[in-house]
Amino acid sequence: MSEVFEPKIVAFVCTYCTYAGADLAGTSRLKYPSNVRIVRLPCTGRISPMFILKALQKGADGVLVSGCHPGDCHFDHGNYHARRRWTVFNSLLQFAGVPEERVKFSWISAAEGIKFAELIRDITEDIRKIGPFEEYHTLIAETGSAAPL
Amino acid sequence: MAKIGVFVCHCGENIAAKVDCTKLTAAMESHPGVSIATEYKYFCSDPGQESIKKAIVEQGLTGVIVAACSPRMHEATFRKACAAAGLNPYLCEIANIREQCSWVHSDGDEATEKAIEITRSLVEKVKRNNELQPILVPVTKRALVIGGGIAGIQAALDIANAGGEVVLVEREASLGGHMAQLSETFPTLDCSQCIMTPRMVEAAQHPNIRLLTYAEVEKVEGFIGNFHVRVKMKARYVDMYACTGCGDCIQKCPQKKISAEFDCGLANRPAIYTPFAQAVPNKPVIDRQHCTYFKNGKCKVCQKVCQTNAINFDMEDEYLDLEIGAIVVATGFQIQNTSLYGEYGYGRYPDVVTGLQFERLASASGPTGGRIARPSDGKEPETVVFIQCAGSRDPSKGVSYCSKICCMYTAKHAMLYAHKNHHGTSRVFYMDIRAAGKGYDEFTRRAIEEDGAGYIRGRVSKLWEENGKLMVRGVDTLLGRPVEVPADMVVLATAMVPQPDAKEFAKTLGIGCDEYGFFNEAHMKLRPVETATAGIFLAGACQSPKDIPDSVAQASAAASKVLALFSREKLEREPIIAMNNEATCSGCWGCVLACPYNAIEKKDITDRAGNLIRRVASVNPGLCQGCGTCVTFCRSNSIDLAGFTEKQIFAEVMGL
Ligand code: SF4
Ligand code: SF4
Numbered sequence: 001m002s003e004v005f006e007p008k009i010v011a012f013v014c015t016y017c018t019y020a021g022a023d024l025a026g027t028s029r030l031k032y033p034s035n036v037r038i039v040r041l042p043c044t045g046r047i048s049p050m051f052i053l054k055a056l057q058k059g060a061d062g063v064l065v066s067g068c069h070p071g072d073c074h075f076d077h078g079n080y081h082a083r084r085r086w087t088v089f090n091s092l093l094q095f096a097g098v099p100e101e102r103v104k105f106s107w108i109s110a111a112e113g114i115k116f117a118e119l120i121r122d123i124t125e126d127i128r129k130i131g132p133f134e135e136y137h138t139l140i141a142e143t144g145s146a147a148p149l
Numbered sequence: 150m151a152k153i154g155v156f157v158c159h160c161g162e163n164i165a166a167k168v169d170c171t172k173l174t175a176a177m178e179s180h181p182g183v184s185i186a187t188e189y190k191y192f193c194s195d196p197g198q199e200s201i202k203k204a205i206v207e208q209g210l211t212g213v214i215v216a217a218c219s220p221r222m223h224e225a226t227f228r229k230a231c232a233a234a235g236l237n238p239y240l241c242e243i244a245n246i247r248e249q250c251s252w253v254h255s256d257g258d259e260a261t262e263k264a265i266e267i268t269r270s271l272v273e274k275v276k277r278n279n280e281l282q283p284i285l286v287p288v289t290k291r292a293l294v295i296g297g298g299i300a301g302i303q304a305a306l307d308i309a310n311a312g313g314e315v316v317l318v319e320r321e322a323s324l325g326g327h328m329a330q331l332s333e334t335f336p337t338l339d340c341s342q343c344i345m346t347p348r349m350v351e352a353a354q355h356p357n358i359r360l361l362t363y364a365e366v367e368k369v370e371g372f373i374g375n376f377h378v379r380v381k382m383k384a385r386y387v388d389m390y391a392c393t394g395c396g397d398c399i400q401k402c403p404q405k406k407i408s409a410e411f412d413c414g415l416a417n418r419p420a421i422y423t424p425f426a427q428a429v430p431n432k433p434v435i436d437r438q439h440c441t442y443f444k445n446g447k448c449k450v451c452q453k454v455c456q457t458n459a460i461n462f463d464m465e466d467e468y469l470d471l472e473i474g475a476i477v478v479a480t481g482f483q484i485q486n487t488s489l490y491g492e493y494g495y496g497r498y499p500d501v502v503t504g505l506q507f508e509r510l511a512s513a514s515g516p517t518g519g520r521i522a523r524p525s526d527g528k529e530p531e532t533v534v535f536i537q538c539a540g541s542r543d544p545s546k547g548v549s550y551c552s553k554i555c556c557m558y559t560a561k562h563a564m565l566y567a568h569k570n571h572h573g574t575s576r577v578f579y580m581d582i583r584a585a586g587k588g589y590d591e592f593t594r595r596a597i598e599e600d601g602a603g604y605i606r607g608r609v610s611k612l613w614e615e616n617g618k619l620m621v622r623g624v625d626t627l628l629g630r631p632v633e634v635p636a637d638m639v640v641l642a643t644a645m646v647p648q649p650d651a652k653e654f655a656k657t658l659g660i661g662c663d664e665y666g667f668f669n670e671a672h673m674k675l676r677p678v679e680t681a682t683a684g685i686f687l688a689g690a691c692q693s694p695k696d697i698p699d700s701v702a703q704a705s706a707a708a709s710k711v712l713a714l715f716s717r718e719k720l721e722r723e724p725i726i727a728m729n730n731e732a733t734c735s736g737c738w739g740c741v742l743a744c745p746y747n748a749i750e751k752k753d754i755t756d757r758a759g760n761l762i763r764r765v766a767s768v769n770p771g772l773c774q775g776c777g778t779c780v781t782f783c784r785s786n787s788i789d790l791a792g793f794t795e796k797q798i799f800a801e802v803m804g805l
Pocket of ligand 2: 735736740765766784785787788
């Protein structure tokens with residue numbers, strides 16, 4: 001393959017911290033790869049494992065879940081729930097054969113525009129390296145399960 | 150059928166320079182469900198908004214997407230415009246193609262492709278949006294202030310003076326809190342009683358303040374504007390209305406040797422007592438635990454001497470249910486248990502006292518009438534050693550934080566001592582002097598320069614008795630050598646800690662507290678007097694160590710928040726809240742555990758005859774803040790979050 005593989009990455013973020021951090025990266029005109037698509041939610045506590053599956057089903061090669069730092073959650077402790085859930089769900093994903101590198105979790109505050117840009121750069125680079133999520137696409141193609149809403 | 154309008158904003162060059170807006174518009178135009186897609190230089194401008202309104206009316210749009218800047222910037226603007234055109238504002242969504250697209254990507258093609266996906270995914274979402282109505286909640290214009298120290302009194306007075314109704318609850322028999330115990334106060338050395346008692350009286354007599362002393366808040370339910378509070382009125386065994394406060398009973402009570410809390414154990418009180426002479430209200434209570442009658446069934450001396458028949462041994466605790474709109478928590482602090490520091494000899498040597506005990510010794514209304522005397526023999530001490538940071542800034546044994554007031558009160562103690570015992574010597578062991586406040590540094594300098602307080606920088610390692618003297622050994626870190634000071638009295642600047650029941654009380658209130666038990670503010674910098682629970686505010690040392698000026702300032706701030714709330718008849722809240730499907734809910738209460746706001750209640754489902762069939766979760770719209778944590782938790786998919794439903798998010802993801 002001569003052409004660089006451009007992965008599709010879906011990021012589920014909370015509106016108070018990471019979304020604001022991404023906005024800050026924007027107002028600071030920081031450059032990062034365009035591979036990421038952001039889905040805004042009130043709180044990481046709202047991020048259901050189903051969203052991650054849906055994103056993979058839709059063809060995402062990587063998924064990012066990001067919210068407020070511990071102790072900073074606008075909703076007191078939604079992010080702790082998110083982290084616990086993600087930890088458990090991640091082992092299930094791995095068990096099911098989804099490589100660990102495909103689903104990432106991080107904390108980005110509203111002040112961390114630079115960190116956001118770096119994170120997206122890193123993730124994109126990582127996923128580029130491991131290549132497209134062919135196994136999953138093949139599986140979906142074979143089982144014929146489309147992506148119903 | 151969906152009729153979506155897509156409005157692509159150029160934002161001048163900000164978007165148009167990178168994103169091919171014409172291509173984006175064309176892509177949207179052909180997207181299923183889209184009736185109209187247009188582009189314009191500035192949609193946030195007046196003509197821009199007008200054109201959106203016009204399109205809504207002319208095309209009969211069922212949803213609007215504005216592809217523009219961050220929703221954090223203009224979501225409100227565009228939702229308002231939609232509402233003005235008769236479209237429910239929650240049928241409008243913003244696709245962020247500026248902050249998260251044109252500004253951060255260098256390649257125009259990539260940016261355009263991404264902008265198309267972002268916008269398309271929101272079109273898919275908005276097709277599934279529902280009309281939502283803002284939630285209106287009425288406001289009960291009555292505040293509850295918990296704690297009758299200086300912070301609580303200040304908050305209560307500020308609210309009451311502005312015309313608000315206040316219920317002030319104090320768990321002790323009198324208002325006053327710790328401030329009433331102090332001698333003179335820094336940095337002006339005015340007598341605490343002189344400035345405190347008039348405020349206590351003012352609070353007690355204020356027509357807008359209902360004062361409940363010897364009372365405790367037992368239960369808090371409800372939500373901002375609509376709290377239901379249960380207060381326990383502890384039995385005083387003295388009829389407040391009949392009692393004239395003459396004090397005959399206090400005189401005659403045979404129990405005389407009960408250690409007086411107000412005097413920090415330096416004096417005694419009887420079983421029927423008022424905490425101190427200037428108590429407000431000045432009516433006694435019977436301390437059931439020490440009363441001879443309650444112990445042996447015989448005595449009732451107080452009842453016999455009382456001319457007004459105010460004593461009633463049959464009295465019981467009573468409960469009061471109150472409707473409250475806002476709550477100010479001002480429950481104050483305690484001082485740390487000094488026995489943690491065995492090396493300082495507290496409890497072992499009677500002449501090792503705490504700072505608060507020293508306050509009582511120095512106070513004109515205290516057990517010695519203001520004479521600074523040794524508890525052991527009543528003699529005036531020739532040398533007093535003050536040990537700062539006794540518990541503070543010591544993660545190994547005490548607490549990690551700085552108690553903030555000790556540097557100042559120790560300087561004050563050294564001054565008071567110099568003013569009263571002219572030949573005395575004082576030595577202060579300190580770590581560093583933290584005197585940040587108006588007139589504070591000048592004050593500590595005065596203690597050193599004018600009143601001869603000898604400051605030694607270093608911690609004390611050991612304290613023992615030798616030939617009738619207390620020997621204090623420490624290290625002078627400036628001279629780099631150990632020092633030993635023989636003293637007649639030692640004063641420990643004990644750490645300020647939260648009330649012992651603070652963590653439990655935080656649960657009652659539904660607010661958070663830190664690892665120590667100080668109540669958490671909503672935001673340390675920008676919302677320092679609010680808590681994460683709307684309608685509950687903080688004042689004074691229950692939040693963190695504070696001195697009087699800080700406590701008073703915060704109390705007034707809390708009062709102003711309460712008054713702002715009371716200036717409204719109804720509160721309007723975003724309808725982004727959880728909704729439960731009672732038909733599928735299995736009553737597992739997973740959501741109840743997950744909700745950070747205790748917003749989920751258990752509801753009984755009964756048949757026509759009123760028999761309980763099952764219990765299900767029910768979301769209280771007043772309490773729910775819309776985080777959606779419960780939704781993710783629910784195993785039976787019963788709860789959903791308005792504005793961010795499963796369907797909406799799935800559609801958004803599939804639209805990418
Ligand atoms: S959305 Fe959040 S605040 Fe509302 S009920 Fe669910 S968990 Fe509680
Ligand atoms: S988690 Fe779901 S099923 Fe369980 S009580 Fe809550 S709403 Fe009902």
